[in-house]
Amino acid sequence: MNRLSQLLNIKHPIIQAGMVWCSGWELAAASSKAGILGTIGAGSMYPEVLRSHISKCKAARETNFAVNLPLLYPQIEEHIKTILEQEVPVVITSAGNPRKWTSELKSKGVIVGHVVSSKKFALKAQDAGVDFIVAEGFEAGGHNGREETTTMCLIPEVADAIEIPLAAAGGIADARSMIAAMVLGADGVQIGSRFVASKESSAHDNFKSSVVQANEGQTELTLKELTPVRLLEGGFLYAVREAYANDASAETLKELLGRGRAKKGMFEGDLEEGELEIGQVSSRIDKIMSVEDIVKEIISDYQRMNPQGLGARFQLA
Amino acid sequence: MNRLSQLLNIKHPIIQAGMVWCSGWELAAASSKAGILGTIGAGSMYPEVLRSHISKCKAARETNFAVNLPLLYPQIEEHIKTILEQEVPVVITSAGNPRKWTSELKSKGVIVGHVVSSKKFALKAQDAGVDFIVAEGFEAGGHNGREETTTMCLIPEVADAIEIPLAAAGGIADARSMIAAMVLGADGVQIGSRFVASKESSAHDNFKSSVVQANEGQTELTLKELTPVRLLEGGFLYAVREAYANDASAETLKELLGRGRAKKGMFEGDLEEGELEIGQVSSRIDKIMSVEDIVKEIISDYQRMNPQGLGARFQLA
Numbered sequence: 001m002n003r004l005s006q007l008l009n010i011k012h013p014i015i016q017a018g019m020v021w022c023s024g025w026e027l028a029a030a031s032s033k034a035g036i037l038g039t040i041g042a043g044s045m046y047p048e049v050l051r052s053h054i055s056k057c058k059a060a061r062e063t064n065f066a067v068n069l070p071l072l073y074p075q076i077e078e079h080i081k082t083i084l085e086q087e088v089p090v091v092i093t094s095a096g097n098p099r100k101w102t103s104e105l106k107s108k109g110v111i112v113g114h115v116v117s118s119k120k121f122a123l124k125a126q127d128a129g130v131d132f133i134v135a136e137g138f139e140a141g142g143h144n145g146r147e148e149t150t151t152m153c154l155i156p157e158v159a160d161a162i163e164i165p166l167a168a169a170g171g172i173a174d175a176r177s178m179i180a181a182m183v184l185g186a187d188g189v190q191i192g193s194r195f196v197a198s199k200e201s202s203a204h205d206n207f208k209s210s211v212v213q214a215n216e217g218q219t220e221l222t223l224k225e226l227t228p229v230r231l232l233e234g235g236f237l238y239a240v241r242e243a244y245a246n247d248a249s250a251e252t253l254k255e256l257l258g259r260g261r262a263k264k265g266m267f268e269g270d271l272e273e274g275e276l277e278i279g280q281v282s283s284r285i286d287k288i289m290s291v292e293d294i295v296k297e298i299i300s301d302y303q304r305m306n307p308q309g310l311g312a313r314f315q316l317a
Numbered sequence: 318m319n320r321l322s323q324l325l326n327i328k329h330p331i332i333q334a335g336m337v338w339c340s341g342w343e344l345a346a347a348s349s350k351a352g353i354l355g356t357i358g359a360g361s362m363y364p365e366v367l368r369s370h371i372s373k374c375k376a377a378r379e380t381n382f383a384v385n386l387p388l389l390y391p392q393i394e395e396h397i398k399t400i401l402e403q404e405v406p407v408v409i410t411s412a413g414n415p416r417k418w419t420s421e422l423k424s425k426g427v428i429v430g431h432v433v434s435s436k437k438f439a440l441k442a443q444d445a446g447v448d449f450i451v452a453e454g455f456e457a458g459g460h461n462g463r464e465e466t467t468t469m470c471l472i473p474e475v476a477d478a479i480e481i482p483l484a485a486a487g488g489i490a491d492a493r494s495m496i497a498a499m500v501l502g503a504d505g506v507q508i509g510s511r512f513v514a515s516k517e518s519s520a521h522d523n524f525k526s527s528v529v530q531a532n533e534g535q536t537e538l539t540l541k542e543l544t545p546v547r548l549l550e551g552g553f554l555y556a557v558r559e560a561y562a563n564d565a566s567a568e569t570l571k572e573l574l575g576r577g578r579a580k581k582g583m584f585e586g587d588l589e590e591g592e593l594e595i596g597q598v599s600s601r602i603d604k605i606m607s608v609e610d611i612v613k614e615i616i617s618d619y620q621r622m623n624p625q626g627l628g629a630r631f632q633l634a
């Protein structure tokens with residue numbers, strides 16, 4: 001019996017990460033159809049956009065799905081209202097204090113997970129009553145913790161500290177990284193970058209192509225004076241590096257970042273001006289595939305590697 | 318059959334990392350007695366000191382042992398001469414171009430490994446004729462690569478690219494991290510931080526205690542303008558952080574670093590003024606143990622987790 005699969009009522013203990021500009025209802029529904037937890041990324045959606053994505057996902061999905069909710073989102077009350085009205089079964093919160101909304105969501109029957117980057121915050125989230133933890137290492141794409149603890153070091157720390165189910169994130173894209181994460185103590189995994197490069201992701205084709213072409217060493221965790229974010233090489237990251245070379249202040253970096261760069265890069269495909277958030281594991285992603293084929297490949301490789309030799313915890317269901 | 322164990326003629330595919338100020342002949346000999354590859358760290362030794370450590374290690378060891386040789390070491394010709402005269406069976410080179418010395422060493426029957434932090438340098442080292450690769454992730458202690466690729470992402474990249482045996486380093490301290498690294502594609506592992514906190518390491522007791530007390534998030538990869546190095550929190554790292562807060566130039570940082578800080582911290586136990594090089598996995602190390610007990614614990618946990626279910630590559634011998 002797999003604790004994460006059971007809790008989330010999914011076939012395989014895999015969460016498709018909620019990601020700004022990449023994970024709309026098409027990706028979440030395809031993931032849900034493939035037997036994993038599909039997740040709508042609410043961080044890049046206006047309230048009415050989220051409402052529409054949830055409706056479409058509910059109509060199309062087959063098993064459970066989730067909404068990822070950055071807790072610092074300015075119109076969070078409206079998002080929470082939509083989530084409750086539409087009876088979203090699972091919410092994964094991130095970037096903020098889980099104490100604020102967990103009780104409210106749970107009292108309405110929502111299963112709540114929280115994304116952390118350290119043992120300390122995992123324990124705080126557990127204390128706040130969340131049902132499961134997503135622990136995300138330094139190698140993960142997008143916004144990231146300040147501790148810089150890698151998945152290899154973070155997962156055993158968190159697994160030993162908490163009682164509730166744990167999904168590992170950061171550096172996971174295939175069966176071997178999934179098994180490695182589970183050997184380290186996770187009950188399952190959250191996969192982001194690989195699904196950015198899926199057919200059903202709402203990422204622009206230019207961005208998908210650049211993910212497939214990315215080599216090792218071509219992402220960087222940067223803008224630490226603002227909010228640390230892992231970006232793929234491209235015009236904007238080069239501009240950021242030049243700013244650092246010129247001893248730019250936090251204020252200058254903030255001006256350089258401006259507004260709307262993530263949309264411009266990931267959704268509109270502007271590889272020169274846009275912000276391209278992706279994980280280190282992009283170097284391991286070589287093909288744009290359908291979500292169904294990605295999940296099939298991971299699960300069949302997982303079975304072939306025969307991890308049941310490692311014990312009952314490695315069962316997928 | 319395990320390729321790394323066979324190549325290095327050791328019982329278990331574990332390399333005790335060569336580390337400045339921590340890995341003298343006592344640690345290397347104890348490791349060799351425990352069935353793993355003991356390694357003398359030559360980077361902090363004058364030629365006559367290295368000669369003496371090799372002699373003592375040869376007298377005390379039981380199976381194979383190695384010398385770790387940073388290729389940028391100023392008196393490298395003398396070190397090479399000593400290594401060849403004393404018939405050191407294995408040399409692990411790092412921090413420099415393996416093309417320079419590999420042929421010479423191999424022509425004298427020395428088995429040569431090289432430490433890398435990227436796939437690109439792994440391929441270059443293989444082309445230079447080395448017998449095995451140590452691939453070291455961002456989480457590792459001490460001097461580190463600029464790519465910042467974590468063990469989780471680096472090992473599959475390197476394993477798929479090279480033909481020769483591969484040891485994973487960075488974040489490895491116990492059976493589960495060892496198995497995880499092998500699931501990712503490594504033939505074995507190199508362990509550093511855990512052996513710093515061994516009875517036989519030449520690290521000062523103050524430093525060993527601080528490693529045992531270290532919590533997650535208390536190391537940092539810093540001084541990137543000079544040579545990136547992962548340090549444990551302490552007086553010197555606080556001073557470095559303050560310098561960065563004051564927009565210190567590379568020149569100022571170099572002056573702040575000065576000379577002899579690594580010896581002062583790790584060997585003399587000055588936790589205020591000294592440089593304390595350690596990996597992120599220090600947070601997972603809770604006890605100072607003998608090398609024999611550390612290896613016994615790792616191997617018995619490895620057997621208990623039953624990774625033979627994962628196939629023949631997981632055999633230890």
